[in-house]
Amino acid sequence: MATMAVKFHYSITMALTVTTSCLINSTYFLQAQAQTDGTATYYTPPYTPSACYGYEDQGVMIAAASDAIWNNGAACGQSYAVTCTSGTNEGTPHPCWGSSTLTVKIVDHCPSGCRGTIDLSQEAFASIADPNSGVINISYQTYV
Incomplete structure (x- = not known):
């Protein structure tokens, strides 16, 4: 015993x-992992097809990577923690919902001329900021 x-x-x-x-x-x-400052915009459904997953549904907490983080497709499937830090001179002056951070999965490549570092799905953007702002300042980092 x-x-x-x-x-x-x-x-x-x-x-x-x-x-x-x-x-x-x-x-x-x-x-x-270092945090990096950038901007976020959002895009609206439908979210398929995507550059990373074709017509496979990846949910709504997703994002498209700009050239700054795309890295010839190496960003596909990477998760990023994104925090709204402030508004820009465009849109709503105080768009952030508190100090919310969300995690998104990169599923697509932001088209040429993308206005943000990360283009969030509409649902992801709305979970951290007022969608009426259109563009927000963010900090982001790879989430493992």
Whole structure:
């Protein structure tokens, strides 16, 4: 019985150590990613086809990457944490909904002449800012 208790204690200790290690490492990794400033716009449905997934539906928390982050398609499938930081001189002066951050998946390439660094789906944009603003200043980083 004592051997069983020791094995159980060892198993719990190892599980907690591994979990703690993973949490610390993932937190460090997320913090190690630099935030970049840019702008965000939005586009409206339909969201298919897309440059990354064709006619496969990827939901609505999605975005199109501008040339700044497209990297010849390497951005496909990448997730980005996007935070509204302020309005631009276009549209609503205070468009941000608090300090909301959302995570979006890159599913498309923003067409030439794209006005934003990241072109969010209408639903994603509306979750962090007033859509009437049209363009917002953001900070963003790769989310792993």
